[in-house]
Amino acid sequence: MNLWKRLMCTARRKSPWLFHMNSGSCNGCDIEIIAALSPRYDAEQLGVLLQGSPRHADILVVTGPVTNKAVNAVKTVYDQVCGPKAVVAIGSCPATTNVFIDSRTLDGPLDKHLPVDVYVPGCPPRPDAIIAGVVKAAVLLAERGSDAPKPAIVIAGTAAEEVQP
Amino acid sequence: MNPMLTALARLLIFPGLLFAVPAAWFFLWVERKAVALMQERVGPPFMQPFWDFVKLLGKSTPPRPGIAGFIMRAWPLIAVGSAAGAVGLLPVLPASGGFEGDLILLLALLELPSICIIAAGFSSRSIFGEIGSAREAALSVSYNIVFLLAIVSIAASQRTFRLEALAAMHPTFLTVLGIVAILICLPAKLHINPFSLPNAEQEIYSGPMTEYAGPELAMWELAHGLEWVAATGLVATLIAPHIALAWGTSLLAGFIFVVLSVAVVLLLSVLAAATARLAIDSSVRFYWQCTLIFAVLAISSALFVRFWL
Amino acid sequence: MNILTMLWKNLRRGYQTLLFPARPKVTARFRGLVQFDPALCTGCAVCRMRCTSRAIEFKAGKGEFTWSYNPGQCTFCGRCVEGCTEHALKEGHTEHALSQQQDTPPVYTTQGELKTSYTVARRPPASKPVAAPVAAPTPNPAPGGAQ
Numbered sequence: 001m002n003l004w005k006r007l008m009c010t011a012r013r014k015s016p017w018l019f020h021m022n023s024g025s026c027n028g029c030d031i032e033i034i035a036a037l038s039p040r041y042d043a044e045q046l047g048v049l050l051q052g053s054p055r056h057a058d059i060l061v062v063t064g065p066v067t068n069k070a071v072n073a074v075k076t077v078y079d080q081v082c083g084p085k086a087v088v089a090i091g092s093c094p095a096t097t098n099v100f101i102d103s104r105t106l107d108g109p110l111d112k113h114l115p116v117d118v119y120v121p122g123c124p125p126r127p128d129a130i131i132a133g134v135v136k137a138a139v140l141l142a143e144r145g146s147d148a149p150k151p152a153i154v155i156a157g158t159a160a161e162e163v164q165p
Numbered sequence: 166m167n168p169m170l171t172a173l174a175r176l177l178i179f180p181g182l183l184f185a186v187p188a189a190w191f192f193l194w195v196e197r198k199a200v201a202l203m204q205e206r207v208g209p210p211f212m213q214p215f216w217d218f219v220k221l222l223g224k225s226t227p228p229r230p231g232i233a234g235f236i237m238r239a240w241p242l243i244a245v246g247s248a249a250g251a252v253g254l255l256p257v258l259p260a261s262g263g264f265e266g267d268l269i270l271l272l273a274l275l276e277l278p279s280i281c282i283i284a285a286g287f288s289s290r291s292i293f294g295e296i297g298s299a300r301e302a303a304l305s306v307s308y309n310i311v312f313l314l315a316i317v318s319i320a321a322s323q324r325t326f327r328l329e330a331l332a333a334m335h336p337t338f339l340t341v342l343g344i345v346a347i348l349i350c351l352p353a354k355l356h357i358n359p360f361s362l363p364n365a366e367q368e369i370y371s372g373p374m375t376e377y378a379g380p381e382l383a384m385w386e387l388a389h390g391l392e393w394v395a396a397t398g399l400v401a402t403l404i405a406p407h408i409a410l411a412w413g414t415s416l417l418a419g420f421i422f423v424v425l426s427v428a429v430v431l432l433l434s435v436l437a438a439a440t441a442r443l444a445i446d447s448s449v450r451f452y453w454q455c456t457l458i459f460a461v462l463a464i465s466s467a468l469f470v471r472f473w474l
Numbered sequence: 475m476n477i478l479t480m481l482w483k484n485l486r487r488g489y490q491t492l493l494f495p496a497r498p499k500v501t502a503r504f505r506g507l508v509q510f511d512p513a514l515c516t517g518c519a520v521c522r523m524r525c526t527s528r529a530i531e532f533k534a535g536k537g538e539f540t541w542s543y544n545p546g547q548c549t550f551c552g553r554c555v556e557g558c559t560e561h562a563l564k565e566g567h568t569e570h571a572l573s574q575q576q577d578t579p580p581v582y583t584t585q586g587e588l589k590t591s592y593t594v595a596r597r598p599p600a601s602k603p604v605a606a607p608v609a610a611p612t613p614n615p616a617p618g619g620a621q
Contacts, residue, residue, distance in 0.1 A: 008219065011216045014210075039489070040492060041491070042206040045493065047216060052371030052372075056382060058220070082225050082378040084225075092549060095547075096527075096585075098527050098547060099527040101547070111585055119546060121545050121581075123551075129579070129581060132495070132497075135494070202484070203481045203484050205487065205489055207491040207493065
């Protein structure tokens with residue numbers, strides 16, 4: 001089955017399908033994600049497609065610091081993405097809540113709820129940086145193989161490390 | 166040769182699954198690449214639909230408590246089977262068998278994937294699936310009337326329902342009108358702009374397919390690709406008088422068939438790149454108000470030609 | 475016919491995409507990661523005060539201070555660099571410790587991976603060029619940022 005496994009790893013690397021989730025962002029990062037699909041950067045040259053349903057996607061692309069109202073939505077959508085999956089945090093907000101640090105309306109950075117694989121810093125990050133982040137997540141997916149996907153994390157305060165050997 | 170064996174060979178080998186599946190991936194790539202180049206993008210690489218298919222086979226399917234999972238999983242398989250059967254009926258090579266009335270069987274098999282999509286949306290018990298299926302059903306009723314009337318008018322004017330005889334016909338004004346009508350119905354059948362509402366991504370979370378994942382989604386994508394091959398192959402059959410090519414070997418005729426199908430794909434890609442998505446009421450209104458009258462005219466003139474001339 | 479002529483022109487011009495991994499050059503005033511030069515820093519902590527997202531941390535110790543910067547927290551506004559420049563100019567220095575890199579920050583995989591920290595020993599203040607009656611060097615003028 002080695003040939004099939006290698007074929008599957010190549011396929012996962014070459015065909016990363018995204019689902020974009022906005023957990024309270026200012027929309028700056030969302031606009032840059034759409035710009036990454038525009039003719040100048042064209043994420044489709046790497047096989048990246050923006051899908052309409054979380055069940056169709058491999059990579060969950062999240063923007064925004066996680067507001068209180070968005071926490072359950074983010075966890076539900078993460079559970080709906082079928083494995084193997086990866087999470088990319090676009091912008092500084094999901095990584096560290098950026099300028100909204102210690103705000104009453106937020107519920108922590110994203111890795112308090114989900115295992116994040118790749119962080120793309122920037123406010124907003126440039127579209128080529130977003131594509132680089134998605135490519136890195138696709139490579140991680142290819143290496144991850146067919147492990148069982150992790151459920152959404154409910155422990156508060158821990159920063160989950162998601163670097164698989 | 167044993168007719169059962171020929172039929173099986175046509176279904177599974179040529180132009181059946183073994184040739185139709187790579188052809189489906191090729192046609193999907195041609196459409197995506199053409200749309201991308203017209204939008205000044207570089208588009209996906211050549212093997213992209215193949216990699217998408219393999220990747221989808223490797224994903225897990227979610228647990229679906231409380232839903233009749235067997236029926237839900239059967240719809241994509243039925244869609245793939247009927248689309249592959251439709252491709253298998255195409256007369257790619259001249260004098261390759263076929264039977265009286267195989268045009269009707271081809272039409273029935275071409276219809277099944279749409280019916281499977283509608284049923285799948287409802288059986289997935291998702292509200293987005295239900296809305297998408299309702300839209301697909303409304304669109305399907307509208308374009309099917311025009312589609313079937315156009316095909317019946319062509320067949321009536323040629324006095325045959327046999328695909329090979331239709332492939333050999335000489336084009337008259339009536340048949341050209343019918344082919345144009347079929348081409349107008351193809352965007353709705355294949356879910357491309359401007360009639361791509363049932364599959365709209367940002368509208369209803371990809372409609373009937375919302376709850377499908379993994380290998381089931383791979384089967385849906387494959388059925389979609391096979392639909393492309395079958396539909397463009399039908400148009401190529403009606404356009405190409407390939408048996409009338411006195412100087413062609415059968416291999417050349419098959420090659421010309423493929424080239425004509427790719428030309429139809431390119432034509433539909435230009436249409437897809439040039440238009441935006443119409444809302445469901447505009448789509449339905451287009452087929453009922455603009456094209457139905459021409460289809461009725463075509464069928465009545467065909468019947469007139471058939472019975473009174 | 476307008477859209478069709480546009481499509482034809484697009485086809486003739488060819489694709490305008492930057493093929494991966496080519497990236498476009500950033501413009502002259504692009505604000506990237508904050509760069510710190512320990513040799514020039516005087517430990518005034520104006521940057522910590524002006525930072526909008528608490529990306530810069532400043533710990534004052536005896537005879538040394540620790541300056542740390544978390545690019546994950548940064549919003550790349552440039553207020554720290556402005557503050558450092560203004561303060562340095564007010565003090566009579568022409569150089570200042572902070573600048574912004576003209577390049578996109580890199581993608582990382584672990585939380586806090588890009589955080590940098592510098593521990594700088596406090597230097598005695600430079601002697602003033604204007605002739606002052608008392609030549610004895612004054613002790614460290616600013617307490618270096620109250621905790």
